[in-house]
Amino acid sequence: MPSYVIVGASRGLGYEWLRQLSKDSSNTVIGLVRSVDQVQARLDADSISNVRILAGDMADSASLEKAALEVSNITQSIDYLIVNGAYISPKSARLNPSEFTGRAAELREEMVDSLEVNVVGVIYSVNAFLPLVRKGTVKKITVISSGMADTDMVVQHDIPGSIVYSSIKAATNMVVAKYAVELRGEGIVVLALSPGIVNTQEGLISEEEMKVLMVLIQKFQVFYPDFKGPITAAESVAAQKNVIEGITLEQTGSFLSHKGNKEWL
Numbered sequence: 001m002p003s004y005v006i007v008g009a010s011r012g013l014g015y016e017w018l019r020q021l022s023k024d025s026s027n028t029v030i031g032l033v034r035s036v037d038q039v040q041a042r043l044d045a046d047s048i049s050n051v052r053i054l055a056g057d058m059a060d061s062a063s064l065e066k067a068a069l070e071v072s073n074i075t076q077s078i079d080y081l082i083v084n085g086a087y088i089s090p091k092s093a094r095l096n097p098s099e100f101t102g103r104a105a106e107l108r109e110e111m112v113d114s115l116e117v118n119v120v121g122v123i124y125s126v127n128a129f130l131p132l133v134r135k136g137t138v139k140k141i142t143v144i145s146s147g148m149a150d151t152d153m154v155v156q157h158d159i160p161g162s163i164v165y166s167s168i169k170a171a172t173n174m175v176v177a178k179y180a181v182e183l184r185g186e187g188i189v190v191l192a193l194s195p196g197i198v199n200t201q202e203g204l205i206s207e208e209e210m211k212v213l214m215v216l217i218q219k220f221q222v223f224y225p226d227f228k229g230p231i232t233a234a235e236s237v238a239a240q241k242n243v244i245e246g247i248t249l250e251q252t253g254s255f256l257s258h259k260g261n262k263e264w265l
């Protein structure tokens, strides 16, 4: 009867984790979100009943500690902790580093907001739930990263954009490496996992976003001729789950794609 906590589970891939895990009634599935009522209403509408939703904001360590206390009353231990939530700013998503020239305050604000959730918030999340992971039998912590944080990929595939997101996610990977080294003696596996390029957009993609996406896709197709475009959240989570289940203590600290290697698409 494995137990899972998904941090940042309100929508997109986080919600898909809840949906897929809930299909096995022997799973204990707990999702942390910032908007409990909204997510509970969505679960009800989707007829998903075996998921517990708790309040948890990655930027607020006290809320995560409170959630961990509530979880300890539900399961006493956690097998899988998945830290999925992330600050993803639409404002700076496409910008190259030099495009922030003359926009110092905006750069700082974007960096700080991103750091607060994607780095500090990851540490808050892991620290809050670590005592429960220690008591689990599987002992696996996964932090959702991005192929955009792979420096070799950026250079080889010629991707100057998304400076804020990419550099902060690279820092997230270092957080994973540090936890991996700290915790391997306790048999705890820590993984940075990229979900692939996934269409998690709810509603229609705007014309402007579609143009940007097409440019990226054309760029990627040079390196990945089989790449046809974003995969679905369902495909991504199924693939991520395989990677998480297959990873061993010898691989702790790895930064892998949903394919279990360095193929990010």
Ligand SMILES: NC(=O)c1ccc[n+]([C@@H]2O[C@H](COP(=O)([O-])OP(=O)(O)OC[C@H]3O[C@@H](n4cnc5c(N)ncnc54)[C@H](OP(=O)(O)O)[C@@H]3O)[C@@H](O)[C@H]2O)c1
Pocket (backbone or CB within 6 Å): 007, 008, 009, 010, 011, 012, 013, 014, 032, 033, 034, 035, 056, 057, 058, 059, 084, 085, 086, 087, 088, 117, 121, 144, 145, 146, 147, 194, 195, 196, 197, 198, 199, 200, 201
């Ligand atoms: N989709 C892709 O192609 C792709 C590619 C590479 C990596 N990723 C990574 O995959 C993960 C999920 O991405 P996604 O596409 O599903 O993103 P998404 O649809 O934009 O969802 C982001 C999730 O993060 C949550 N979140 C943001 N700030 C939070 C906070 N302070 N506390 C708790 N939760 C917070 C959001 O909750 P609210 O509803 O409360 O805002 C939401 O559930 C992220 O780590 C992302 O960086 C995605």
